[in-house]
Amino acid sequence: MSTIDVVPLVDEGLGNSAYLVDLGDGRAMVVDVSLDLRAACDAARRRGLALAFAADTHLHADFLSGARQLSATEGTRVLASAAGHREFSHSGLRDGDEVDLGGLRLRALSTPGHTHEHLSFLLLDGDRPAGVFTGGSLLVGSAARTDLAAPEQTEALTRAQYASLRRLTRLPDDVAVWPTHGAGSFCSAPPGAERVSTIGREKATNPLLQKEDEDEFVAALLGSLGSYPPYFRRLGELNRRGPALLERDPSLAALDVATVRAMLADGAQLVDARPVADFAAAHVPGALSIPLRPVFASWLGWLAPPDRPLIIVRDPGQDPAEIAWQATKIGYGNLAGELTGGIDAWRAAGHSTTSTRLVDPGEVAGAVLDIRQRAEFAAGHLPGALHVELGDLPGRAGEVPGEPLVVMCGHGERAMGAASLLEQAGHRDLAVLTGGPGDWARTTGGRVETGA
Structure with missing residues (x-):
């Protein structure tokens, strides 16, 4: 692994990592930083570093990039793919282009798949490749999803992802892998605590890299994809045009x-x-x-x-x-x-309120609606439970059976969101389970079912 000071800035909620790179001369580079710049600016301030560069590996679908904001407020130089056709000031890079960071160098590697214009950034210390910022290409134990552009483009992007991953595996085994998407990201990453890796470790352990046949790779990657939030379909274009500049920190009036x-x-x-x-x-x-x-x-x-x-x-x-x-x-x-x-x-002020019942695992009776993701449901659910993903519920509330109905997820937070949507649709005799299938099985001695 590299001895260069690379600081992951983890957003646990989105499942992503941005990176702060100490360039060793009082300046720093940030990679894939979001518009919420608090963590990046705090990390730079603690180290006495000026944010000289902001590199974006791709047009992000899951958050607004903070690169343009840094350019406007800090004079930061934005590095991004020329093929992204961004409509704000930036240095457009193509495959093989290098940027002198003042002792270190950054080399652009074309790695399409997650998006058409995707770049990985190889960090070079002299001629030694120290690590690679893989963005939404090679992830720890996986690769990022390839279905965000359009349905008719998904297979071609998946085959491009196959070639991109093979290109990255030709780097030396000790090169660090610094991906953007990690566990918890809807851009696709398996569960697990590890957010960084090495080329050698991924070659040995990443299941997708074991698929030597391109068709097998395509089937495996596409078969692993779950649903994603609808705002993903809007943010790529907003990032291309350039997020609106913030004149002040956001607040609630x-x-x-x-x-x-x-x-x-x-x-x-x-x-x-x-x-x-x-x-x-x-x-x-x-x-x-x-x-x-x-x-x-x-x-x-x-x-x-x-x-x-x-x-x-x-x-x-x-x-x-x-x-x-x-x-x-x-x-x-x-x-x-x-x-x-x-x-x-x-x-x-005298205005009415309503309430929603909470039930413990031992109190489940009647119909059960499980609103977790498809893979979660298949891994284990209550016998006879109806399954509608929470994200699909606004358009499918009419399919949900009559009351009484117990709504459940893994702990209760998502289930309460589902119950509130059902209440909006006219459902009344609802309850939310304070737990998940494991809690129900331990309390009742029942056995969960698996499969779709």
């Missing part, structure tokens, strides 16, 4: 009860970020439950409308800046503000 009621009547959507138990006890009818946690951004982008004003309800102890940043980094600039005083102010 204060909205009183009367203003919120008027906005709701005009089509706004309430997003309740409180914990599951608080939402269950009392919430505004029609509110969408998305508890604030690291994955808040992903589920906001999956479930909340991008074209209607969003109003946040939160607990006093929840950080409004975190909510605003998570929305901003995925392109949700439609946060109108927050309900001042939260649910207490709503009730104090």
Whole structure:
């Protein structure tokens, strides 16, 4: 592994890693940094480094790039693929192009597959390849998904991914692998704690690299792909045009009860970020439950409308800046503000609330709706459970059977989001399971089923 100071900046919620590279002369480079620049700027400030370069491996679908913002506010030089045709100032690189970083060099390697214009960046210390920023190409134990462009382009991109991975494996075995997408990313990565690797380790352990036959590789990669949030289909083009520059940190404007009621009547959507138990006890009818946690951004982008004003309800102890940043980094600039005083102010004004029952694993009775991802459901579910992924539920609420109905996921957060969507669709006798299939099996002695 490299001795160059490369600092991973992990976004646990999106499952991604950006990187800060200390160039050894008071300057730094960041790679695949999001518009939420807090971690990158804090890391650079602690080390006394100026952010001289910002490299993007591809046109990101899962977050807005922070490269243009850095260029405008810090004078940072943006490095990106010339084939991406970005509409803002940047140094467009093609295969084999090199950039002098002041002692270190960065070489662009064309590695299409995840996107058409994808580059990997080989970091060279003299003539020695120290590591490679693989973005959405070679991942730890996998490769990134190839179905984000268009259905008719997926097979060709998957075959391009096969060639790109083979190209990367021709690097020396001790070269570090620094991917952007990791466990938890909807851009496809297997579960696991490891976010960095080496070429040699991936050649020995990555299942996709064991597929010598291209057709087998294509079948294996495409067969591993799950669903992804609809906002993925918008952000690539926003990143190509250049995300709008932020004049100040995002925040939540204060909205009183009367203003919120008027906005709701005009089509706004309430997003309740409180914990599951608080939402269950009392919430505004029609509110969408998305508890604030690291994955808040992903589920906001999956479930909340991008074209209607969003109003946040939160607990006093929840950080409004975190909510605003998570929305901003995925392109949700439609946060109108927050309900001042939260649910207490709503009730104090005399307006009605509703509640949703929570049930323990031993209390499950009647129909069960499991809203987890396809692979999670296939790995183990309650006998007879109906399966509709949470992301599909807004369009399939009419397929869900009548009440009483227990909604479940792995812990309860996603299930409460599903219950709130079903309540919007008119379902009433609903309950949310506080646990998952394993909790049910341990409590009841029952056996989970596997398969689709």
